[in-house]
Amino acid sequence: MAPNELTQELAQELLGMSPGEIKLYEGQKGVHIFKVFEKRPKSILPFEEVKRALTKKVQVEKARELCAMKMADVAYRAKKEGDLQKYAQKEGLKVYVQGPLSRTDLLQGIGKSPRVLEAAFALSPGEISSPIEEGGKVFVVQLIEKIPSKIASFEEVKKSIKERVLQLKAMEKAKQVSKEILNLWKEGKDASQLLNKYGLKMETLRPISRFEAALSLSKEIGLLMPSNPVPSEALELRGGYLAVRLSKVEEAEQLNLKEAKEALESFFKAQLLQSFLNKKMEEEKVKFNPKLLQQYGIKLEGAKSDSTPLR
Structure with a gap:
């Protein structure tokens, strides 16, 4: 049913139903059947529950942002050097060397990565891409050579077709x-x-x-x-x-509202700060103080002075 059909009157009727009770409701687009399976008392989420989830989310986001910063620096320095593989090996970064690819191929060691392939096909030979985020990872691509497209023979594509069919099955x-x-x-x-x-x-x-x-x-x-x-x-x-199944439900502690508020405020402040840094990084017109950023839990790798340009 449409959201605007859940009127205040209907909401009150549903709240007044008991577990197992069934009720018919005639709305604008037909008749709807409601059944209440379970009613739970209104409660506040436990602080530890909110804290654990928010902490995990902040950690993941922070790791992702730091990775993006690192790869932005890798892309910049590799472009200056002109050879992504050479620079990456010097820095101890993992390099995936691919053979000739089509737009629908799976990348060796990476798998299905449409955004990476799209970026690669947009490059000119020798050109190095900006960081590309996909599947929680960040990639930088250098195009070695462009081979004119042609209709491949069956023998050339037989192996890849077989692998694809087996994967789908x-x-x-x-x-x-x-x-x-x-x-x-x-x-x-x-x-x-x-x-x-x-x-x-x-x-x-x-x-x-x-x-x-x-x-x-x-x-x-x-x-x-x-x-x-x-x-x-x-x-x-x-x-x-x-396949997931709920095995049991355990009672949780009640939430401390003050602590929950502080946790939420801290989370959104971190998100806001990270968004600000991302914007400035893209503009490439600002210098950040690493010591100041560390106070907010953000560490710039390779920073040697109080003002290190981020690229």
């Missing part, structure tokens, strides 16, 4: 098996036999909050309840699928 099979596992769990059955059949294993995760589960996995997983412990679909990951 494997993903489809993984999706099917994940769905079978979820269906067994939904029916309250044991999936051990199916897991053993395909050589899969089931692991128990450490207790995580709903907030953290929604951030790191999916919103649906963050909303799982004892009465509905299995999501509608498996979680698609890079190269496979993850």
Whole structure:
């Protein structure tokens, strides 16, 4: 139903329903059926739950930003030297040397990276790209040679076609098996036999909050309840699928509002500062004081003086 159909009157009716109760509602676009599975008392998220999730998010964002800064410097210095591979090896950075590629190929050692390929095809021979972020990683690309396109013979593409077909079949099979596992769990059955059949294993995760589960996995997983412990679909990951089931719910401590407010303010201040630095880095017209940035938990690698230009 459309968001504007959830009127105040309807909201009050839904709040007044009991677990297991079913109600029909005739809206602008048809009749809707509502069923309440569970009612939970209104509560405030525990401080440790919010703190842990925010800390993890800030750490990931900070690591990503520092990586972007480092790779921006790598791109700048490699462009000055004119040879990305030579400079990267000198700095101890990992280098992936690729053979001739098409726009749809998988990159050796990296996998499917459409943004990296798009950037590579936009370069001229010998040109080095700016940093490219994809899949939580940052890449810098140098184009060695451009080969005119042609219609490849079957023998030339047979191997890549076979690999692609096998990869697609494997993903489809993984999706099917994940769905079978979820269906067994939904029916309250044991999936051990199916897991053993395909050589899969089931692991128990450490207790995580709903907030953290929604951030790191999916919103649906963050909303799982004892009465509905299995999501509608498996979680698609890079190269496979993850079947998840809620095992139990533990009581959490109540949140300290003052501490939560401070944690949120600290998080958003860090985000704002990082955005500001990114903008200035792109403009390449400013110098930053490393000692001052360190007070905010940001360290500039290679800084030797109080004013080091960032490129």
